[in-house]
Amino acid sequence: MSTRKIAKYDNTFKDRHDAYKGHGTHVAGIAAGRKSTYGSSDETGDADGIARDAKIHFLDLKMGSGGMSDPGASRWFESIYNGGRGAKVMNGSWGRSGRPYSSHCANYDGALFENDDVVMVTSAGNKGDGGPRTIKNPGDCKNTFAVGLTRSSGTTGGDSQVLNWSAKGPTADGRAKPDILAPGYAVLSANSNPYRTNECDSSGGTRSSSGTSMAAPVVAGLAALTRQYFINGYYPNGYQSYGQGFEPQASLVKAVLMNGAQAVKAGQGIDSTRPHDSIQNMGQVNLITSLPLDGANKINAIVVNGKDIADQASDEMVIRVDMTECDEASISVTMAYTDPAAFPGCGSCLVNDLDLTLTDEHGVKYYPNGLSKEDTKNSAERIRLNSVSHNQKFLVKVKASNLSRQSQKYSLVATGCIKEESFVTPTEEPTQLPTYLPTNDPTGEPTSSPTNSPTDYPTGGPTQSPASTEQTAESRLSTSSVPTTKEPAQTATTMAPRRNPIYNGWPDLIP
Incomplete structure (x- = not known):
């Protein structure tokens, strides 16, 4: 060269x-x-x-x-x-x-x-x-x-x-x-x-x-x-x-x-x-399923770039499935951040713990990385749902569960046939989910949760890429x-x- x-x-x-x-x-x-x-x-x-x-x-x-x-x-x-x-x-x-x-x-x-x-x-x-x-x-x-x-x-x-x-x-x-x-x-x-x-x-x-x-x-x-x-x-x-x-x-x-x-x-x-x-x-890795590109795919993306979140605070975003001009039946949400260095020889090396969850209109909460609870080990978390319906809504939540300093930057990307309804940073931990989420519990917390974490991919192998x-x-x-x-x-x-x-x-x- x-x-x-x-x-x-x-x-x-x-x-x-x-x-x-x-x-x-x-x-x-x-x-x-x-x-x-x-x-x-x-x-x-x-x-x-x-x-x-x-x-x-x-x-x-x-x-x-x-x-x-x-x-x-x-x-x-x-x-x-x-x-x-x-x-x-x-x-x-x-x-x-x-x-x-x-x-x-x-x-x-x-x-x-x-x-x-x-x-x-x-x-x-x-x-x-x-x-x-x-x-x-x-x-x-x-x-x-x-x-x-x-x-x-x-x-x-x-x-x-x-x-x-x-x-x-x-x-x-x-x-x-x-x-x-x-x-x-x-x-x-x-x-x-x-x-x-x-x-x-x-x-x-x-x-x-x-x-x-x-x-x-x-x-x-x-x-x-x-x-x-x-x-x-x-x-x-x-x-x-x-x-x-x-x-x-x-x-x-x-x-x-x-x-x-x-x-x-x-x-x-x-x-x-x-x-x-x-x-x-x-x-x-596959860029065609990662970001919208005119003439190559029909997906939408919502990104959050290097946003600061304070210890014990939560960021919430409501996304709505809109298949009017899009035909992707799945949605994928990933949160990642750059974590401070840990002490050499650490038994648990994650310093700042941010947690990603996704909650549907029926109060069912989904957790990342194939787990049935919050991930306390990794600085990258992904939730993927393979079958969603037009006009279905989800609450995307990032919570700073345990920080070693006042705040931590994170980034987030959501893809699929989706549109952003709102993005709010509550001043304190919310006592209930947004009003569009039905609840039978007086505290406002969802009354049900999935018995299994969401399946990342349909049975039979990977999702095929577009033509x-x-x-x-x-x-x-x-x-x-x-x-x-x-x-x-x-x-x-x-x-x-x-x-x-x-x-x-x-x-x-x-x-």
């Missing part, structure tokens, strides 16, 4: 080049590569990255076949974030052994809490065949976005399977990991070759490889596109509206990607898997069945988003 792509190459720790068939070049190409033949742009999209017109800030952590140097959180942010003037999406396709929630994790969580506009994507690791709790740090930190591995069939992702060697959760203190899955098997991307420059063609400029190292940059590229969606004013209508743009918090970007993620099937060696388990958690799935991330990945070797995660890659027009259904990042 030439200077048309690289914003900066930091070789403070190692050298200024990648080895033949180097790991870092391949990872960077998946996230933001753009195929070039003799220095010109190739518009076919073959071997292009997800955010193909983003710039890359490359932090070299490895020399040839030698060991890797972890620069630590402070060096990462000094080099890459640069006081907010640098990249806002970081990808670390590497991992290291360490005791549960080490000082290493505390440092990364602290840096991400202080710089809460930065999304740090990490690979989950390739040791999943060793059983549960096989995710290494920084993937098992609270504020990093750990990505597991799927193998996709075709471009729709409808037959995607999570592979057995994709590292599994939970963490030692019971937090859900990996956060999300992405295609990472036989991915075609850039190949480093010391004997060739400024070229990326079929005679040696590209190669296929597999691993969570390949899945992570898929999510990093999608995170960059999601940021650009909001910055360029595509929210809320799905097309660019000047003057509507805003800078999204990292928690909003993560909430969007988790909210639209879809269930996958169990691959060879896995007996079974379902959403929110230690194998797939939120499922496989326009050629615009999803999977379309940029090779479906070749050529076997490849699992590679260890080693190299850090980052992207600096740029403003741009629409390309192939989703915003590209053009300098």
Whole structure:
């Protein structure tokens, strides 16, 4: 890759080049590569990255076949974030052994809490065949976005399977990991070759490889596109509206990607898997089911970006199902926040506890993450209902149950055929639900609750994507069945988003 792509190459720790068939070049190409033949742009999209017109800030952590140097959180942010003037999406396709929630994790969580506009994507690791709790740090930190591995069939992702060697959760203190899955098997991307420059063609400029190292940059590229969606004013209508743009918090970007993620099937060696388990958690990322995009889907979205909530306070929003111009029968609501760092070795590492609930008109309350009660372990919570009716109303509630400080920022996204009725921040805990919710109890609290948590997905597998799935991330990945070797995660890659027009259904990042 030439200077048309690289914003900066930091070789403070190692050298200024990648080895033949180097790991870092391949990872960077998946996230933001753009195929070039003799220095010109190739518009076919073959071997292009997800955010193909983003710039890359490359932090070299490895020399040839030698060991890797972890620069630590402070060096990462000094080099890459640069006081907010640098990249806002970081990808670390590497991992290291360490005791549960080490000082290493505390440092990364602290840096991400202080710089809460930065999304740090990490690979989950390739040791999943060793059983549960096989995710290494920084993937098992609270504020990093750990990505597991799927193998996709075709471009729709409808037959995607999570592979057995994709590292599994939970963490030692019971937090859900990996956060999300992405295609990472036989991915075609850039190949480093010391004997060739400024070229990326079929005679040696590209190669296929597999691993969570390949899945992570898929999510990093999608995170960059999601940021650009909001910055360029595509929210809320799905097309660019000047003057509507805003800078999204990292928690909003993560909430969007988790909210639209879809269930996958169990691959060879896995007996079974379902959403929110230690194998797939939120499922496989899919932008087409994550945000409205004119001409590509028919869903609405409501977002809350980095809103402060005080300790013991509640935020409430009423949403109404409106299928007048929309035909999506499900709704999905996800809340996420960037939690302060915990003490190393913590037995329960969540510091600030926010709780998400959804209550219907009959007083039935739904809880997140497949639970039948509040989630007190995770900083990301999702509720999905697969069958809703026109004009049905729901109360979305976020409560600050236990904070270590006066307030905590959170983000929220709700998608489906929905409209917002109201958003209120009560000055104190409400004594009853809104009047549209019937109740037979004098206290006003709902008198019934579901015996089971809502089913995330219908029986028989994941919800199929719309017909326009050629615009999803999977379309940029090779479906070749050529076997490849699992590679260890080693190299850090980052992207600096740029403003741009629409390309192939989703915003590209053009300098």
